[in-house]
Amino acid sequence: MKQSVLRFLADLRFAISILLIIASCSVIGTVIEQDQSIEIYKLNYPLTNRIFGFLSWDIILKFGLDHVYKTWWFLGFIALFGLSLFTCTILQQFPSLKIARRCQFFRTTQQFGLLKLSRNLGNLSLSQLLFRIKKNQYSIFQQKNIVYCYKGLIGRIAPIIVHFSMILILIGAIFGALNGFKAQELIPKTEAFHVQNILSNGQLTRIPKVVSRVNDFWITYTKQATVAQFYSDVSILNTEGNEIVRKTIFVNSPIKYNNIDFYQTDWNVIGLRVQNDTSSILQYPLINLTNAGNKVWVTWIPSDSEFKKGLTILVDNLQGYCSIYDESGIFVGNLELNETFNLNMPITLVDILSSTGLQIKTDPGILLIYTGFLFLMLSTLISYITYSQIWIIQTNRQIFVGGNTTRATFDFEIEFLKLIK
Amino acid sequence: MDWDIIQNLSSNLVFGILLFAMTIYWISLSFFKWTKNLSQVGKISAIVANILLFFILGSRWIVAGYFPLSNLYESLLFLTWTLLTIYLYVEFKTKSKLVGAILIPVALLINGFANLTLSVDMQKSSPLVPALQSNWLMLHVSMMMLSYGTLIMGSLLCILFLVISKYQDIDLQILDESSLPLYNIMLDYYEAKLFSPSDEVSELGKLKLLQSLDNWSYRIIGLGFPFLTIGIIAGGVWANEAWGSYWSWDPKETWALITWIVFATYLHSRITKGWEGKKTAILGGLGFFVIWICYLGVNFLGKGLHSYGWLS
Numbered sequence: 128m129k130q131s132v133l134r135f136l137a138d139l140r141f142a143i144s145i146l147l148i149i150a151s152c153s154v155i156g157t158v159i160e161q162d163q164s165i166e167i168y169k170l171n172y173p174l175t176n177r178i179f180g181f182l183s184w185d186i187i188l189k190f191g192l193d194h195v196y197k198t199w200w201f202l203g204f205i206a207l208f209g210l211s212l213f214t215c216t217i218l219q220q221f222p223s224l225k226i227a228r229r230c231q232f233f234r235t236t237q238q239f240g241l242l243k244l245s246r247n248l249g250n251l252s253l254s255q256l257l258f259r260i261k262k263n264q265y266s267i268f269q270q271k272n273i274v275y276c277y278k279g280l281i282g283r284i285a286p287i288i289v290h291f292s293m294i295l296i297l298i299g300a301i302f303g304a305l306n307g308f309k310a311q312e313l314i315p316k317t318e319a320f321h322v323q324n325i326l327s328n329g330q331l332t333r334i335p336k337v338v339s340r341v342n343d344f345w346i347t348y349t350k351q352a353t354v355a356q357f358y359s360d361v362s363i364l365n366t367e368g369n370e371i372v373r374k375t376i377f378v379n380s381p382i383k384y385n386n387i388d389f390y391q392t393d394w395n396v397i398g399l400r401v402q403n404d405t406s407s408i409l410q411y412p413l414i415n416l417t418n419a420g421n422k423v424w425v426t427w428i429p430s431d432s433e434f435k436k437g438l439t440i441l442v443d444n445l446q447g448y449c450s451i452y453d454e455s456g457i458f459v460g461n462l463e464l465n466e467t468f469n470l471n472m473p474i475t476l477v478d479i480l481s482s483t484g485l486q487i488k489t490d491p492g493i494l495l496i497y498t499g500f501l502f503l504m505l506s507t508l509i510s511y512i513t514y515s516q517i518w519i520i521q522t523n524r525q526i527f528v529g530g531n532t533t534r535a536t537f538d539f540e541i542e543f544l545k546l547i548k
Numbered sequence: 549m550d551w552d553i554i555q556n557l558s559s560n561l562v563f564g565i566l567l568f569a570m571t572i573y574w575i576s577l578s579f580f581k582w583t584k585n586l587s588q589v590g591k592i593s594a595i596v597a598n599i600l601l602f603f604i605l606g607s608r609w610i611v612a613g614y615f616p617l618s619n620l621y622e623s624l625l626f627l628t629w630t631l632l633t634i635y636l637y638v639e640f641k642t643k644s645k646l647v648g649a650i651l652i653p654v655a656l657l658i659n660g661f662a663n664l665t666l667s668v669d670m671q672k673s674s675p676l677v678p679a680l681q682s683n684w685l686m687l688h689v690s691m692m693m694l695s696y697g698t699l700i701m702g703s704l705l706c707i708l709f710l711v712i713s714k715y716q717d718i719d720l721q722i723l724d725e726s727s728l729p730l731y732n733i734m735l736d737y738y739e740a741k742l743f744s745p746s747d748e749v750s751e752l753g754k755l756k757l758l759q760s761l762d763n764w765s766y767r768i769i770g771l772g773f774p775f776l777t778i779g780i781i782a783g784g785v786w787a788n789e790a791w792g793s794y795w796s797w798d799p800k801e802t803w804a805l806i807t808w809i810v811f812a813t814y815l816h817s818r819i820t821k822g823w824e825g826k827k828t829a830i831l832g833g834l835g836f837f838v839i840w841i842c843y844l845g846v847n848f849l850g851k852g853l854h855s856y857g858w859l860s
Contacts, residue, residue, distance in 0.1 A: 143813050150809040157799040157846065196797045300795075309792065349675045356678045378678040379790045390792045488792045496794065500781045507774035534770060537763040 137214040145208045152204065156195035159187060168193060209297045216290045227283050232273045233518040236527050242518075243536075244543050245529030251547065253521050256528065259546050260517060274519035282512030282533065289506045295499035303492025305329040313395055315482040316344040319364065322487055335387055335489070338364045342373070344394065344483040346445040357391050359483040386489050393484020396424045396442050399449065400478035408477055413442060430471045438470065445481055515539055517546075551611050552672070555604050559625065559663050562597045562604075566656040569593040573649040587645045594632055594652065601629040612673040617689040618680060620847075621671045624662035626690075627843075630697030631655045634768075638701065642764060650704050684786035691779035692804075698772030699811060699839055705765035706832030713758055713826065762825060765832055766818055773811050780804050803842035810835045 135141060160167070168184040177183045191198035239245040248256070257267060257274065265276040308328035314320045319340040328334065342360040349355045356377050363372045363384045374382040381390040399411045413424035422443055429437040438459075439452040448463040453470070462468045467475045517530035528547060532539035572590035605625060608616040616622045635651040662671075676685075783801070784794035795801065814831040817823045 139816060139819070143816055146809045146813055150806045153802045153806055156797060157802050161797065351675065353675055354678060355675065356681065379682040379684075379786075381789070381792065388792055390790070392791050486792050490792075493788070493794075497785070500785065504774075504778045504781055507777045511770050511774060535763070535767055537760050537767070 133214050133218060136211045137218040139215070142208065142211045142215060145204060145211060149201075149204050149208060152195060152201055155192055159192050159195075161196070162194055205297075209294065212290055212297075213294055216287060216294070220287045220290065224284065224287065227280065227514075231516075232268075232270060232275050233520060233527075233529075234273060236520055236522070239518070239520075239527050239529040242529035242531055244531060244540060245527065246547055248526040248528060248547055249524065251526065253519070253526055256519065256526065256546065263542065263546065265515075265517065272521040274517075274521075276517040276519070277515065279512045279514045281509055282514045285506045285509035285512070288502055289510060292499040292501075292503035292506060296496050296503065299492035299495030299499060301492070302495060303329075303490040305331045307488060307490040307492065308332045308334055309486065309488040310334075311392070311484065311486050313393065313482045313484050314341045315397060315480060316341050316359075319368075332489075335385070337385070337387055338366075338368070339389070340364055340370075341483055341485075344481050346394070348444070348446055352444070352446070357394055357483070359391050359485065361389055361485075386491070388488055388490075390486040390488075391483065392486045394422075394445070395482045395484065396422075396445065396479060397482055398480040399426055399440065399442070399476065400480065401428060402475040402477050404473050410480070411440075413480075428474065436471070438474075442479065445479065447479070449476060449479065513539065515542075517543075551607060555607060556671070558600045558604050559659070562600050562628070563656070563659050563663055565593050565597040565600070566652055566659055569597065569648070570652045570656055573645060573652055576645055577649050587648070590645075590648055590652075591636070591639065594636060594648065597655075598629060598632040598636065601625055601632070605629065608673055614676055615686045615689075616673065617685065617693070618673060618676055619670065621662050621666050622673065623689070623693060624658050624666075626693050627697055628655045628659045628662070630693055631658070631700065634697050634701050638764070638768065642760070646708065647701075647705075650708055651701060654700065654704065679790055682786060682790065684782055684789065688779060688782040688786050691775055691782055695772045695775035695779050696839055696843055698768055698775055699807070699835060702765045702768035702772055703832045703834075703836035703839065705761050705768065706829040707836060709758060709761045709765065709829040710826070710833055712754070712761070713829075716826070758825070762829070765829070766815075769811055769814060769832060769835075773808075773815060776804070776808055776811065780808060799846045800842070803838070803846050807835065807838050807842045810838050 160171075165184070165188070168187050172178060172182060172184040172187055174183045174185065187193055191200075195201055233239065253274075257269075260276050261267060263278070265278045268275045306329050308322075308325055310322045310325045312320055312322070312324055317340075319338055321336060321338050322334055325334065340362045342362055344357075344359045346357050347355040358375055358377045360375045361373070361382055362370045363382070365371050372382065372384050376382045376389060376391050378391050381388045383389075395415075396413050398413050400408055401411060402408050411426045411428055413426045415422070415424050417423055424442045426440050426442075427437050428440060429435075431437075436454060438454075439456070440462075441450045441452065443450075448461045450461050451459050451468060451470075453459050459470065460468065462474075462476045464476050464479070467473050511534070513532045513535040515530060515532040515535075517528065520527045530539065530543055569590045572586055572593070576586040576590065605616045605622070608622065612618075617626055631651060632655055635647055635655075639645075639647050780801075783804075787796065788794040810831065814828060814835060817828050817831060
């Protein structure tokens with residue numbers, strides 16, 4: 128019973144079907160937008176006028192199609208696949224490797240009938256033939272008049288390493304999901320922070336109590352006024368508030384401390400500091416009105432005490448200026464830092480307050496995963512190598528020679544025919 | 549002269565040359581006489597197109613100062629170049645005109661799409677956005693394109709197999725009992741067809757052709773698969789360095805995984821007994837469409853990390 132269950136799991140057709148099921152389920156997640164709010168699904172998939180006659184938001188929510196890749200059934204298929212991979216490696220690949228490592232001589236000439244490629248030679252001496260085979264980088268084993276040659280055994284072993292690397296990656300992913308966390312913080316520059324806004328964490332995770340400080344945040348621009356790079360100057364602090372590590376991070380260059388990684392991912396503008404005619408500095412909050420992901424912030428500076436009149440101010444970059452619009456919404460000019468603008472009253476732009484968006488995470492599985500990645504890359508490449516075998520029996524007058532290969536049958540035919548020509 | 553104009557001109561020239569090469573190949577397939585020289589002409593023009601594409605991409609690299617795979621236009625040109633290179637290699641190995649006849653049209657379509665439908669703005673190289681400023685760009689994107697090229701080639705051979713076999717089940721085992729000469733199989737088929745119109749020989753020749761198509765598609769997909777693996781992994785490592793997650797189920801990632809699964813299935817079904825020929829060819833042919841969804845189709849969704857910044 129146990130045996131037959133394992134055999135079933137290890138069966139190639141079973142593994143293939145699981146893989147194809149995973150592939151088809153993945154398609155769903157690319158068609159239906161993932162991780163949106165219920166309102167969006169209600170809007171796009173109404174109960175009346177169902178898509179394909181059945182798909183509506185209640186079905187989406189019932190089967191978890193709004194987060195396909197985290198549903199129990201999807202993870203179940205992946206687990207089943209991992210199990211199948213493991214049993215296949217143990218039950219099928221290892222035994223076949225054992226057979227391959229054995230030196231298999233053909234002892235009777237009848238055995239050549241089973242090969243796709245075999246010939247009887249009369250015109251070639253055995254030593255000539257072996258010399259040619261040796262030149263083609265075969266390993267040769269000889270017992271009196273019978274010979275066995277092979278090359279590319281590594282092409283037989285590599286697929287097993289492919290499977291092992293994938294198991295390693297799966298284990299690493301599970302380990303990382305159980306013990307890691309991911310958090311996102313928007314921190315105004317010059318402020319200290321610790322990890323608070325946690326997006327996901329595993330059952331066994333302990334959130335580290337690390338305190339950090341964003342010393343500075345700035346953006347560099349290209350000549351075409353597009354963003355060249357985002358920079359955050361980040362310090363890691365100890366419990367006394369003293370600096371331990373300091374690094375200027377940017378996209379593609381995180382700071383790593385004690386297995387905690389800080390990534391530059393987002394930014395925000397939170398306020399303007401403006402000096403008015405009485406020389407007092409006032410701070411105005413900036414808000415982002417568009418939710419289409421456009422980075423445009425707006426604020427309003429009243430110019431009279433009844434808050435009837437004023438200026439609308441727009442900021443869409445961190446190049447050090449803001450754009451001023453009057454009451455009727457007409458653009459009146461750009462105001463640079465430390466510049467004074469005078470329409471009804473003089474205002475001076477003192478500072479644009481920005482915050483940096485950091486992603487913070489630990490992933491203890493990453494070492495396993497990277498190891499798996501490395502071996503997977505190498506072993507899939509090596510798997511391309513074809514495993515070729517040649518058998519020879521010399522009788523009184525004739526030489527029987529035959530061979531086969533695992534992958535490159537076309538190339539092997541040509542090689543074989545050159546050998547015996 | 550401006551570099552933009554030179555590149556644009558050579559890109560259009562490539563289109564013309566490919567159109568010419570395609571015509572030549574199709575003519576040489578339809579008429580069997582003096583075809584040797586004719587397909588040589590096609591091959592040489594494909595080489596010229598290949599060199600021109602290399603020149604365009606190289607000059608863009610030098611002028612812009614970064615690896616020229618930053619937008620859709622450049623990636624389309626790179627794909628054309630990869631396809632042409634692979635086809636030239638395969639043709640050199642198999643000596644078959646068929647490969648050119650089916651692959652050059654695809655290259656022509658891609659090149660035409662890049663030159664005729666994309667606006668001038670989208671053809672220009674623009675500064676790299678922060679996320680792309682990484683050395684991983686080179687490894688990830690070039691490996692992905694290389695794998696797309698190789699897999700497109702391999703899956704096209706699968707489709708060709710289905711077309712030539714007229715979707716019938718073919719018993720390739722018959723061949724093993726036959727005694728025809730084995731090498732230069734594809735060419736033999738045509739010569740057999742040309743010189744001896746008797747049915748038996750040409751049927752056997754057809755079988756030979758199908759068998760070699762079968763094996764060639766297997767070998768080419770077998771090569772494209774590790775490239776795809778390396779490309780996906782490079783992307784994963786890059787994503788982990790850039791924003792701390794090696795896999796985020798972004799539509800492009802998911803479709804790359806689906807492509808990977810389809811071809812993994814193809815490669816594994818080869819070692820299942822009795823799955824040679826038609827059944828595996830169907831899987832491989834399916835892969836052809838999946839690659840195109842992965843490469844372009846996903847961008848029509850217009851979301852995710854991998855949008856090339858078009859259609860928006």
